Amino acid sequence: MARAVTSTALTLHEAAERLAVTPQRISQLLKQGVLTGPSYGPGRAPANVPRVSLESVAEYERQRPARTSGRAIPNRTILESEVKALRADVDRLTRGSEARERAARQAAMELKAGADSIYERLTARIEENRSLAAQLAAARAELETARGDLSFAAARIDALELRDQSLGNALTSLLVPDSPADMG
Secondary structure, three states, X not given: OHHXXXXXXXXXXXXXXXXXXOHHHHHHHHHHOOOOOOOOOOOOOOOOOOOEEHHHHHHHHHHOOOOOOOOOOOOHHHHHHHHHHHHHHHHHHHHXXXXXXXXXXXXXXXXXXXXXXXXXXXXXXXXXXHHHHXXXXXXXXXXXXXXXXXXXXXXXXXXXXXXXXXXXXXXXXXXXXXXXXXXX
């Protein structure tokens, strides 16, 4: 049954091939009423079904002037001016993008130089802090040693003072008479 319909009607693609236009152009011609075909009711027609009558395609071919190629060729001067305009746009965009790219590279180089400088200063500061921390640790060790020595010296002084005092008391008791009669 589909064969019988296809013999009197063509799909959009078949009609487009026969008329050397696009399927979209065939659809436009159908909407304009230039071409006719079977009706499928409201809404979108099913895909790949015959939509253009063979008679309307033949009538359109007879009325249309013969063309040397399948597509219309625009005026050469229009094409050349469009090409020149496109080239100018490309050149303008390229120049602008190259300048932006150069500026971005320059900014990136400046940022990197600044970051490198900061990194070097931080590295030097870290080394300086490490050196100061080592010096502080050595000074603390010396201080603890000095405190130990001082505490030992203080204990030694206390012991010597105690010995001196006991020797002084002993000498005093030896040299001083025990009774007042001895004094006289």
